[in-house]
Amino acid sequence: MPNLRVCKSNALVEAAYRLTLGEHRVILACIAQVRRDAPISDQILYEVRALEIAERSGIARQTAYEELEKAAQTLFERYVSVPYSPDGGSPAKRKFRWVQLVDYVPSDGLVRLQFTTAILPYLADLSERYTIYSIADVAKMTSAYGVRLYELLVQWRGVGYQREVELDWLRQVFQLEDRYPSIKDLKKWVIEPAVEQVNEHSPLHVTWDQRKTGRKVSHLIFTFAPKEETKTNMSTKHKATPKQALDLEQPRTLSEAELSRLAYPGESREAALRRLNAVL
Known part of the structure:
Protein backbone atom coordinates (compact mmCIF):
# COMPACT_ATOMS: atom_id res chain seq x y z
CA MET A 1 0.00 0.00 0.00
CA PRO A 2 1.18 3.60 -0.57
CA ASN A 3 2.93 5.31 2.32
CA LEU A 4 0.20 7.82 3.14
CA ARG A 5 1.05 10.75 5.39
CA VAL A 6 -1.22 12.55 7.83
CA CYS A 7 -0.84 16.32 8.10
CA LYS A 8 -2.71 18.34 10.74
CA SER A 9 -2.34 21.82 12.13
CA ASN A 10 -0.94 21.89 15.66
CA ALA A 11 -4.19 23.42 16.84
CA LEU A 12 -6.04 20.31 15.65
CA VAL A 13 -3.48 17.98 17.23
CA GLU A 14 -4.13 19.68 20.57
CA ALA A 15 -7.88 20.13 20.04
CA ALA A 16 -10.48 18.60 22.34
CA TYR A 17 -12.27 15.72 20.66
CA ARG A 18 -13.09 12.06 21.10
CA LEU A 19 -13.17 9.45 18.35
CA THR A 20 -13.44 5.69 18.54
CA LEU A 21 -10.57 3.68 17.10
CA GLY A 22 -12.67 2.89 14.00
CA GLU A 23 -13.52 6.56 13.52
CA HIS A 24 -9.85 7.47 13.88
CA ARG A 25 -8.95 5.02 11.13
CA VAL A 26 -11.51 6.47 8.75
CA ILE A 27 -10.69 10.12 9.50
CA LEU A 28 -6.93 9.62 9.25
CA ALA A 29 -7.26 7.68 5.98
CA CYS A 30 -9.23 10.60 4.52
CA ILE A 31 -6.89 13.29 5.91
CA ALA A 32 -4.01 11.44 4.25
CA GLN A 33 -5.77 11.87 0.89
CA VAL A 34 -6.05 15.67 1.19
CA ARG A 35 -4.01 17.29 -1.60
CA ARG A 36 -1.79 20.11 -0.46
CA ASP A 37 -0.62 21.05 -3.92
CA ALA A 38 -4.08 21.91 -5.23
CA PRO A 39 -7.08 24.01 -4.14
CA ILE A 40 -9.19 22.28 -1.52
CA SER A 41 -12.96 22.35 -1.33
CA ASP A 42 -15.62 21.08 1.06
CA GLN A 43 -17.22 19.41 -1.97
CA ILE A 44 -14.46 16.82 -2.39
CA LEU A 45 -15.49 13.27 -1.54
CA TYR A 46 -12.88 11.06 0.12
CA GLU A 47 -13.26 7.28 0.02
CA VAL A 48 -12.19 4.59 2.48
CA ARG A 49 -12.72 0.86 1.94
CA ALA A 50 -12.91 -1.83 4.59
CA LEU A 51 -10.34 -3.91 2.70
CA GLU A 52 -7.84 -1.04 2.91
CA ILE A 53 -8.39 -0.72 6.66
CA ALA A 54 -8.00 -4.48 7.13
CA GLU A 55 -4.75 -4.55 5.18
CA ARG A 56 -3.28 -1.44 6.78
CA SER A 57 -4.28 -2.31 10.36
CA GLY A 58 -3.76 -6.06 10.24
CA ILE A 59 -7.30 -6.84 11.38
CA ALA A 60 -9.77 -9.38 9.98
CA ARG A 61 -11.85 -8.30 6.99
CA GLN A 62 -15.11 -8.90 8.84
CA THR A 63 -13.90 -6.73 11.72
CA ALA A 64 -12.97 -3.98 9.27
CA TYR A 65 -16.42 -4.13 7.63
CA GLU A 66 -18.14 -3.88 11.02
CA GLU A 67 -15.84 -1.07 12.13
CA LEU A 68 -16.46 0.90 8.94
CA GLU A 69 -20.23 0.54 9.25
CA LYS A 70 -20.21 1.77 12.87
CA ALA A 71 -17.99 4.72 11.96
CA ALA A 72 -20.34 5.69 9.12
CA GLN A 73 -23.24 5.78 11.60
CA THR A 74 -21.52 7.97 14.20
CA LEU A 75 -18.98 10.22 12.47
CA PHE A 76 -21.54 12.87 11.53
CA GLU A 77 -22.15 13.56 15.24
CA ARG A 78 -18.48 13.94 16.20
CA TYR A 79 -17.11 17.43 16.79
CA VAL A 80 -13.88 19.26 17.53
CA SER A 81 -13.35 22.07 20.03
CA VAL A 82 -10.36 24.40 19.55
CA PRO A 83 -9.16 27.58 21.27
CA TYR A 84 -9.61 30.54 18.98
CA SER A 85 -8.46 34.15 19.17
CA PRO A 86 -9.69 36.07 16.10
CA ASP A 87 -7.26 38.86 15.18
CA GLY A 88 -5.71 38.78 18.62
CA GLY A 89 -9.09 39.36 20.28
CA SER A 90 -10.50 37.76 23.40
CA PRO A 91 -9.88 33.98 23.61
CA ALA A 92 -12.84 31.85 22.65
CA LYS A 93 -13.63 28.18 22.09
CA ARG A 94 -14.77 27.22 18.60
CA LYS A 95 -16.70 24.01 18.01
CA PHE A 96 -17.34 22.35 14.64
CA ARG A 97 -18.03 18.95 13.13
CA TRP A 98 -15.49 16.79 11.32
CA VAL A 99 -17.76 15.93 8.37
CA GLN A 100 -20.80 17.37 6.63
CA LEU A 101 -21.74 14.28 4.62
CA VAL A 102 -21.24 10.53 4.99
CA ASP A 103 -22.21 7.86 2.45
CA TYR A 104 -22.04 4.19 3.36
CA VAL A 105 -22.16 1.54 0.62
CA PRO A 106 -22.60 -1.84 2.38
CA SER A 107 -22.17 -3.97 -0.74
CA ASP A 108 -18.75 -2.43 -1.41
CA GLY A 109 -17.61 -1.99 2.20
CA LEU A 110 -17.10 1.67 1.32
CA VAL A 111 -17.47 5.02 3.08
CA ARG A 112 -17.42 8.37 1.31
CA LEU A 113 -17.26 11.59 3.28
CA GLN A 114 -16.89 15.34 2.90
CA PHE A 115 -15.05 17.40 5.49
CA THR A 116 -16.77 20.50 6.83
CA THR A 117 -15.73 23.94 5.64
CA ALA A 118 -14.66 24.86 9.18
CA ILE A 119 -12.11 22.05 9.50
CA LEU A 120 -10.41 22.52 6.11
CA PRO A 121 -7.97 25.26 7.31
CA TYR A 122 -6.67 22.74 9.86
CA LEU A 123 -5.95 20.16 7.15
CA ALA A 124 -4.70 22.09 4.12
CA ASP A 125 -2.57 25.09 3.14
CA LEU A 126 -0.30 24.44 6.12
CA SER A 127 3.03 26.16 5.56
CA GLU A 128 3.81 26.32 9.29
CA ARG A 129 2.49 25.20 12.68
CA TYR A 130 1.68 21.68 11.59
CA THR A 131 2.45 18.06 12.48
CA ILE A 132 3.06 15.38 9.87
CA TYR A 133 3.60 11.63 10.21
CA SER A 134 3.10 8.40 8.30
CA ILE A 135 -0.29 6.76 8.76
CA ALA A 136 1.59 3.47 9.19
CA ASP A 137 2.94 4.82 12.50
CA VAL A 138 -0.49 4.42 14.13
CA ALA A 139 -2.28 1.98 11.78
CA LYS A 140 -1.90 -1.09 13.98
CA MET A 141 -2.76 0.59 17.25
CA GLN A 250 11.94 26.66 34.05
CA PRO A 251 10.99 28.29 30.73
CA ARG A 252 12.00 26.37 27.59
CA THR A 253 14.07 28.27 25.03
CA LEU A 254 12.55 28.28 21.54
CA SER A 255 13.67 29.72 18.23
CA GLU A 256 11.37 31.98 16.21
CA ALA A 257 10.75 29.10 13.78
CA GLU A 258 9.80 26.70 16.58
CA LEU A 259 7.49 29.25 18.16
CA SER A 260 5.81 29.89 14.80
CA ARG A 261 5.27 26.15 14.27
CA LEU A 262 3.82 25.53 17.74
CA ALA A 263 1.59 28.61 18.03
CA TYR A 264 -2.14 28.38 17.40
CA PRO A 265 -3.71 30.23 14.44
CA GLY A 266 -4.40 33.81 15.53
CA GLU A 267 -2.48 33.40 18.80
CA SER A 268 -0.17 36.25 19.73
CA ARG A 269 3.51 35.65 20.36
CA GLU A 270 3.12 36.56 24.06
CA ALA A 271 0.15 34.20 24.53
CA ALA A 272 1.99 31.34 22.82
CA LEU A 273 5.07 31.84 25.00
CA ARG A 274 2.93 31.79 28.15
CA ARG A 275 1.08 28.63 27.08
CA LEU A 276 4.31 26.83 26.15
CA ASN A 277 6.20 28.13 29.21
CA ALA A 278 8.92 29.29 26.84
CA VAL A 279 11.20 32.19 26.02
CA LEU A 280 12.94 33.23 22.82
Missing part, protein backbone atom coordinates in the same frame (compact mmCIF):
# COMPACT_ATOMS: atom_id res chain seq x y z
CA THR A 142 -5.75 -0.81 19.11
CA SER A 143 -6.36 2.20 21.37
CA ALA A 144 -7.65 5.61 20.34
CA TYR A 145 -5.70 7.09 23.26
CA GLY A 146 -2.52 5.65 21.76
CA VAL A 147 -3.18 7.53 18.52
CA ARG A 148 -3.76 10.81 20.36
CA LEU A 149 -0.67 10.42 22.55
CA TYR A 150 1.51 9.62 19.55
CA GLU A 151 0.37 12.79 17.77
CA LEU A 152 1.11 14.90 20.86
CA LEU A 153 4.63 13.46 21.03
CA VAL A 154 5.36 13.76 17.31
CA GLN A 155 4.24 17.40 17.43
CA TRP A 156 6.99 18.07 19.97
CA ARG A 157 9.83 16.22 18.23
CA GLY A 158 11.22 19.40 16.69
CA VAL A 159 11.57 20.95 20.15
CA GLY A 160 13.01 18.09 22.17
CA TYR A 161 12.54 14.56 23.45
CA GLN A 162 10.46 15.47 26.47
CA ARG A 163 6.97 16.87 26.79
CA GLU A 164 5.24 17.88 29.99
CA VAL A 165 1.46 18.38 30.01
CA GLU A 166 -1.00 19.47 32.65
CA LEU A 167 -3.23 16.63 33.76
CA ASP A 168 -6.38 18.76 33.52
CA TRP A 169 -5.40 19.85 30.00
CA LEU A 170 -4.91 16.22 28.90
CA ARG A 171 -8.33 15.29 30.30
CA GLN A 172 -9.85 18.11 28.28
CA VAL A 173 -7.99 17.22 25.05
CA PHE A 174 -9.04 13.56 25.34
CA GLN A 175 -12.59 14.66 26.30
CA LEU A 176 -12.61 12.33 29.27
CA GLU A 177 -15.22 14.48 31.03
CA ASP A 178 -16.14 12.69 34.29
CA ARG A 179 -14.55 9.36 33.40
CA TYR A 180 -11.56 8.08 35.38
CA PRO A 181 -11.66 10.80 38.06
CA SER A 182 -8.93 9.13 40.16
CA ILE A 183 -5.31 9.25 38.99
CA LYS A 184 -5.12 5.49 39.59
CA ASP A 185 -7.93 4.78 37.11
CA LEU A 186 -6.58 7.33 34.63
CA LYS A 187 -3.21 5.59 34.63
CA LYS A 188 -4.76 2.14 34.30
CA TRP A 189 -7.27 2.84 31.53
CA VAL A 190 -5.76 5.76 29.59
CA ILE A 191 -2.07 6.56 30.17
CA GLU A 192 -0.54 3.10 30.48
CA PRO A 193 -2.46 1.58 27.51
CA ALA A 194 -1.58 4.63 25.36
CA VAL A 195 2.12 4.39 26.23
CA GLU A 196 2.02 0.62 25.55
CA GLN A 197 0.54 1.23 22.11
CA VAL A 198 3.12 3.87 21.19
CA ASN A 199 5.94 1.56 22.28
CA GLU A 200 4.54 -1.49 20.48
CA HIS A 201 3.34 -0.05 17.19
CA SER A 202 5.01 3.32 16.49
CA PRO A 203 8.58 4.39 15.60
CA LEU A 204 8.93 5.98 19.07
CA HIS A 205 9.83 4.63 22.46
CA VAL A 206 8.28 6.54 25.36
CA THR A 207 8.46 6.48 29.14
CA TRP A 208 6.48 8.66 31.49
CA ASP A 209 6.59 10.16 34.94
CA GLN A 210 4.41 12.45 37.01
CA ARG A 211 4.90 15.71 38.87
CA LYS A 212 2.97 16.92 41.87
CA THR A 213 1.84 20.36 42.85
CA GLY A 214 1.54 20.11 46.59
CA ARG A 215 0.18 16.62 47.27
CA LYS A 216 -1.76 16.30 44.04
CA VAL A 217 -0.50 14.96 40.71
CA SER A 218 -0.76 17.93 38.36
CA HIS A 219 1.50 17.13 35.38
CA LEU A 220 2.60 14.16 33.31
CA ILE A 221 6.07 14.07 31.76
CA PHE A 222 6.61 12.01 28.61
CA THR A 223 10.20 11.25 27.58
CA PHE A 224 10.56 9.79 24.09
CA ALA A 225 13.01 9.06 21.30
CA PRO A 226 13.13 7.17 18.01
CA LYS A 227 13.46 3.44 18.52
CA GLU A 228 16.67 3.27 16.51
CA GLU A 229 18.40 5.00 19.41
CA THR A 230 19.78 2.42 21.83
CA LYS A 231 18.21 1.73 25.19
CA THR A 232 21.43 2.96 26.72
CA ASN A 233 21.00 6.33 25.05
CA MET A 234 17.39 6.45 26.21
CA SER A 235 18.34 5.85 29.81
CA THR A 236 21.43 8.06 29.95
CA LYS A 237 20.43 10.94 27.68
CA HIS A 238 16.64 11.21 27.80
CA LYS A 239 15.27 9.49 30.88
CA ALA A 240 13.58 11.93 33.22
CA THR A 241 15.15 12.17 36.66
CA PRO A 242 13.54 14.02 39.58
CA LYS A 243 15.96 16.90 39.02
CA GLN A 244 15.14 17.06 35.30
CA ALA A 245 11.43 17.01 36.09
CA LEU A 246 11.92 20.00 38.36
CA ASP A 247 13.94 21.74 35.67
CA LEU A 248 10.88 21.58 33.41
CA GLU A 249 9.36 24.30 35.56
